[in-house]
Amino acid sequence: MAVxxxxxxxxxxxxxxxxxxxxxxxxxxxxxxxxxTNGTYPQLELEHRSERCNHCDNSPCVRCCPTGAxxxxxxxxxxxxxxxxxxxxxxxxSCPYDARYTHPEGYVDKCTFCLHRVEKGQQPACVSVCPTxxxxxxxxxxPNSDVSKVxxxxxxKTLIPEAGTKPQLFFLI
Amino acid sequence: MREELIVSxxxxxxxxxxxxxWEWQIPAYLFLGGLAAGILFFAGFYTLRDKxxxxxxxxxxxxxxxxxxxGLGLFFLFLDLKHKLFFWRxxxxxxxxxxxxxxxxxxxFITPLSAIWAALHINTLFPRWDWKFDVVKDIVSWFASYxxxxxxxxxxxxxxLGIYTGILLxxxxxxxxxxxxxxxxxxLTSGLSTGAAGIILLSKSAKERHHFARIxxxxxxxxxFLIVHMFxxxxxxxxxxxxxxxxxxxxxxxxxxxxxxxxxxxxxxxVLEVLELRKxxxxxxxxxxxxxxxxxxxxxxxxxxxxxxRWLY
Ligand code: SF4
Ligand code: SF4
Numbered sequence: 001m002a003v004x005x006x007x008x009x010x011x012x013x014x015x016x017x018x019x020x021x022x023x024x025x026x027x028x029x030x031x032x033x034x035x036x037t038n039g040t041y042p043q044l045e046l047e048h049r050s051e052r053c054n055h056c057d058n059s060p061c062v063r064c065c066p067t068g069a070x071x072x073x074x075x076x077x078x079x080x081x082x083x084x085x086x087x088x089x090x091x092x093x094s095c096p097y098d099a100r101y102t103h104p105e106g107y108v109d110k111c112t113f114c115l116h117r118v119e120k121g122q123q124p125a126c127v128s129v130c131p132t133x134x135x136x137x138x139x140x141x142x143p144n145s146d147v148s149k150v151x152x153x154x155x156x157k158t159l160i161p162e163a164g165t166k167p168q169l170f171f172l173i
Numbered sequence: 174m175r176e177e178l179i180v181s182x183x184x185x186x187x188x189x190x191x192x193x194x195w196e197w198q199i200p201a202y203l204f205l206g207g208l209a210a211g212i213l214f215f216a217g218f219y220t221l222r223d224k225x226x227x228x229x230x231x232x233x234x235x236x237x238x239x240x241x242x243x244g245l246g247l248f249f250l251f252l253d254l255k256h257k258l259f260f261w262r263x264x265x266x267x268x269x270x271x272x273x274x275x276x277x278x279x280x281x282f283i284t285p286l287s288a289i290w291a292a293l294h295i296n297t298l299f300p301r302w303d304w305k306f307d308v309v310k311d312i313v314s315w316f317a318s319y320x321x322x323x324x325x326x327x328x329x330x331x332x333x334l335g336i337y338t339g340i341l342l343x344x345x346x347x348x349x350x351x352x353x354x355x356x357x358x359x360x361l362t363s364g365l366s367t368g369a370a371g372i373i374l375l376s377k378s379a380k381e382r383h384h385f386a387r388i389x390x391x392x393x394x395x396x397x398f399l400i401v402h403m404f405x406x407x408x409x410x411x412x413x414x415x416x417x418x419x420x421x422x423x424x425x426x427x428x429x430x431x432x433x434x435x436x437x438x439x440x441x442x443x444v445l446e447v448l449e450l451r452k453x454x455x456x457x458x459x460x461x462x463x464x465x466x467x468x469x470x471x472x473x474x475x476x477x478x479x480x481x482x483r484w485l486y
Binding site for chain 2: 012015026027028029032033034035036038039040046051053055060063064066067068069086087088089090091093094095096097098101102105106107108113128159160162163164
């Protein structure tokens, strides 16, 4: 997935859409908006980022999980099988992005890229509601997908790539 | 000055403002595991060297408590699980790349082994113990004939268990404070040291106590060296590890760590042990009690501070 930081206005529609679509318990979120101010007054620069699990290619969360509950789905999406998860918290501790949380029911929960929608050919909830259309989703192995086309065209960054997890969330700059 | 201000809309319980997913259960579990590993190591080691009569506390008395320590540790681990009904999933797979997995399996083997060892020596604690049924007696004497083999397995498994308590944390690249390979040896040394302290506390013979006080002194020296080495490594590493070290070098953990863990839990008992070996009058229980206290606090501070060390905002 790619997020255009030049278009994002920080409205948090994506956050609410995700909470509604995925029945996220009150007080929790799977995606969130970060506002970064950079520079020296009066030369300030503002960046909005809609962040979520990076569905890393080399995910420590999958590696650390003692039961195999955290795993890659076909296509590279990282998900948690609820009734295999024991709630040990190893994956939460292992994620440098702190993208996971323990669901009040006990298992660990996080962004699934709305796999249930994607399987039906729809866009993830956050992507589909964004009023500025700043998110691009798709299969990176398919050169014609929205995300492949936009990362070819635009400059982008990933967050803390030096943590070594090969994050797959691209921020267009 | 160039500045960066970050405001995040995320406020997930136990994740923000900083990670606090592991509370007292995990450090307590690591402490009990390390203590039991230390005791079992010495029991196995001195059995292999045929010193059971010289060091009866180490070989016979102290290990009787290890099944309880390990059982309690496993119970704490269980308490930490948030999806408890599915805990059995831990034992339907082995995942070698997950320290939590192979650690849980190591415990699954060493706990029954420690219970058998305790059964073999139960007479030391309760001289009039009787197994009542012949079957049980037969089983116990069958195990007794394989004592040396068991001692070998115990030495190996206890070293794995001791080092695992550190590797469990050091395998997390996401927490810069833990992400150092020194942590495994450091926790192992600390576990052996608390094991020696436990033996000193239980021992009734001054000769045995002095022997383990000498061992403990060596272990404390290694621990101090590893701690300094660890912070040197952090200071020479990336920004996230420098920040992690700074929590202990001027930051909020400076006083509890250097004062209580290094001062009260390592240096003071070392001084007391030297004095005792020089035949000065100090109560023998003070030094080992301090070592145990230091070992427990060390794990609590490291577990807590590690979760506060981070890569991002
Ligand atoms: S962002 Fe965190 S939870 Fe998501 S795949 Fe990467 S390590 Fe796992
Ligand atoms: S909390 Fe669940 S998903 Fe996470 S590591 Fe433990 S078992 Fe795996």
